[in-house]
Structure formats: structure tokens, C-alpha cells
Amino acid sequence: MKMLKLTALAAAVLAGSAMSQSAFAAVESNIGVTSDYTWRGVSQSGDSASVSGGLDYSDESGFYAGTWVGSLGEGSGSETDFYLGLSGESDGFGYDVGYIYYAYTELNDSNFGELYFNGSVGALGFGVAYTVNSEVAEGSTFDTGDMYYNVNYGFDLPNEYALGLTAGYYDFDAGSESDYAHLQADISKGDFTFSVSKAQTESGDSDTKFIASWGTSF
Numbered sequence: 418m419k420m421l422k423l424t425a426l427a428a429a430v431l432a433g434s435a436m437s438q439s440a441f442a443a444v445e446s447n448i449g450v451t452s453d454y455t456w457r458g459v460s461q462s463g464d465s466a467s468v469s470g471g472l473d474y475s476d477e478s479g480f481y482a483g484t485w486v487g488s489l490g491e492g493s494g495s496e497t498d499f500y501l502g503l504s505g506e507s508d509g510f511g512y513d514v515g516y517i518y519y520a521y522t523e524l525n526d527s528n529f530g531e532l533y534f535n536g537s538v539g540a541l542g543f544g545v546a547y548t549v550n551s552e553v554a555e556g557s558t559f560d561t562g563d564m565y566y567n568v569n570y571g572f573d574l575p576n577e578y579a580l581g582l583t584a585g586y587y588d589f590d591a592g593s594e595s596d597y598a599h600l601q602a603d604i605s606k607g608d609f610t611f612s613v614s615k616a617q618t619e620s621g622d623s624d625t626k627f628i629a630s631w632g633t634s635f
Contacts, residue, residue, distance in 0.1 A: 442476040449632030458599025458616030463490025479505040494523030511537035528552045542569045562590030578606045608633045
């Protein structure tokens with residue numbers, strides 16, 4: 418997904434709240450393309466290119482809602498996400514809590530939903546997501562009870578570049594043999610991002626991906 422986009426939306430809400438006390442509501446759309454749609458360290462597009470687009474609403478209370486659509490690999494159709502949440506800031510602590518539902522056009526009985534919480538202190542961010550409803554077969558990965566944890570940190574670099582580092586861990590209720598950790602580094606400038614992502618399973622299998630992406634909002 419998408420959590421990257423959700424984080425950006427929450428940041429926009431916080432920035433808008435800080436700049437003005439006047440009431441506002443905003444609708445924003447976004448489009449993007451990537452050489453490999455990778456989510457939580459794993460390719461969702463069969464290691465092939467993906468295009469995406471979304472629409473978001475936010476208001477001065479910190480409430481937001483939106484939808485996002487991304488293409489998957491050949492023969493796999495698309496993924497559509499629906500989400501809503503509340504974000505804000507108190508005494509230097511940023512928060513973002515909400516629900517997201519992942520729906521798939523061609524992958525039967527694969528839809529699932531998560532509750533999530535993301536926090537931030539300065540450039541340090543952290544989050545957790547919990548699968549609360551699912552259509553997958555009972556006892557499979559992405560069934561209810563799965564937990565995903567992540568921590569991230571961002572740096573400003575010279576010449577308007579930025580570096581983001583993320584570490585995550587997926588703890589599947591189906592059993593530890595499916596659990597995995599991943600690391601990702603993102604170097605961005607303007608609308609362009611280059612990412613290096615590596616996932617490693619409990620069995621020792623690993624996968625490193627190099628990803629180029631472009632995205633903008635309007």
C-alpha cells in the first residue's frame with residue numbers, strides 16, 4: 418500500500434492545522450507510477466511496474482478519508498483501499514489512528530481490513546497495524562490477528578534530497594514460519610524516489626529490491 422501515502426496525508430493535516438486557525442476542508446487527488454509496487458518489503462505487482470491513483474478528503478478536526486487504487490501484476494487485477502482516520506499533534510507528539518480495508522478485483526477471498534496507529538516525535542516515526550477482519554481462509558496469512566510493526570526516521574540531505582529509513586516486522590497469527598522482517602531506504606527529491614528494500618523470513622530466505630517511483634498530488 419499505502420501507509421506511505423497515509424503518513425503524507427496526516428502530515429498535510431498537521432501542517433495545515435499549525436498554519437491557520439481558520440476552518441478548512443480539503444480534497445486532494447494523487448497519481449503515481451513505480452517500477453515495482455512493494456508493500457512492507459514484498460512485491461504486490463509480481464516484480465513489475467504499477468500505476469496508481471487516489472482521492473483524499475481532510476478537514477481541520479484532523480479527520481480524513483480516502484481511497485487508493487493500484488494495479489497488480491499481469492492477471493492479478495487491481496487493489497483498492499478504503500480508509501478513514503484521525504490525526505493530530507499534542508506537545509510535540511504526532512498521532513494518526515484509523516482503519517483501512519484492502520480489496521482485490523481478481524484475488525478471490527483475499528480482502529482484509531486493519532486498525533492502525535502511527536506516532537511521531539520529531540523525525541522519528543513508529544506504528545502498528547492489526548488485522549481485524551478478513552476473507553482469507555482461516556489459519557492463513559492475512560487472517561485476523563496478524564500484527565505489523567514499524568519504525569522509521571527521516572533526514573534532510575543537501576541539494577533538497579531527503580533520506581528515509583524504515584524497519585518493519587510482520588507477525589502472522591498463522592505461525593512463525595511465515596513471519597518476516599524488512600528494511601528499506603528511500604532517497605527522494607521532488608516527486609521522485611529511489612528505494613532499496615530487503616525482506617528476510619524466519620527461515621533465512623531474503624529478497625532485495627531496487628525500486629524507482631514517481632508520484633504527485635493536486
